[in-house]
Amino acid sequence: MQDALDRKATDDSDARAEDDVVLLDDRHAPIGRMPKSTVHHAATPLHLAFSCYLFDDAGRLMMTRRGLTKLTWPGVWTNSCCGHPRPGEPVEDAVRRRCLQELGVRIVDLHAVLPEFTYRVQDPSGVWENEFCPVFVARVHPDDLVRPYEEEVLEFAWAHWRDVVHSVRATPFVFSPWAVLQVRQLIGVLGPG
Numbered sequence: 001m002q003d004a005l006d007r008k009a010t011d012d013s014d015a016r017a018e019d020d021v022v023l024l025d026d027r028h029a030p031i032g033r034m035p036k037s038t039v040h041h042a043a044t045p046l047h048l049a050f051s052c053y054l055f056d057d058a059g060r061l062m063m064t065r066r067g068l069t070k071l072t073w074p075g076v077w078t079n080s081c082c083g084h085p086r087p088g089e090p091v092e093d094a095v096r097r098r099c100l101q102e103l104g105v106r107i108v109d110l111h112a113v114l115p116e117f118t119y120r121v122q123d124p125s126g127v128w129e130n131e132f133c134p135v136f137v138a139r140v141h142p143d144d145l146v147r148p149y150e151e152e153v154l155e156f157a158w159a160h161w162r163d164v165v166h167s168v169r170a171t172p173f174v175f176s177p178w179a180v181l182q183v184r185q186l187i188g189v190l191g192p193g
Helices: 002-017 089-101 161-169 177-190
Strands: 020-024 032-033 051-053 061-064 081-085 107-113 117-120 128-132 135-142 153-160
Touching: 051 089, 051 107, 051 177, 061 161, 081 089, 089 107, 089 128, 089 135, 089 153, 107 177, 117 177, 128 177, 135 177, 153 161, 161 177
Parallel strands: 051 135
Antiparallel strands: 020 032, 051 061, 051 081, 061 153, 107 135, 117 128
8 A cells, every 4th residue: 555655656746747748740750748637638639658568477468447537448448558658758768657657567578569559539528549659568577566556557457368359359348449459450469369
């Protein structure tokens, strides 16, 4: 519990200091910044984000259920971790930062697998996601235990890749729309399972 409070305090102070996302043009070049708290709405501008798929040493994938206070798709199952790089922050550093903040884990063997992934989808509430969102895979550091920060991650589960692929194909409505799109493309990279 104290660990989650410490991460929240760090996250809150970081957020106050650097809570902007990077706005992009149609060629994905930076054109400005906007507060994260105001970027997602009915006319969300294109901005930089990332998705990460975390595996353990047994080859299982961590799937997470989004916190119930999330603006878009609250309570929905999705990939391991998502977030937004801060202006001037390398995307890989943002992935490491958010995995630690959201899940309490360090990561190793981080690499981009879908470096040009872009999506635009609308939440049932009318809010749009509109992101240039490179997709990464990594492994959870073998010495770390997952300790989710519940405002971001309601729960998590480990599953074999083939089971995730099967579930996404059979019941796409259970997952975030970006995870559905990403898993379909990741089959070409990671195989069908």
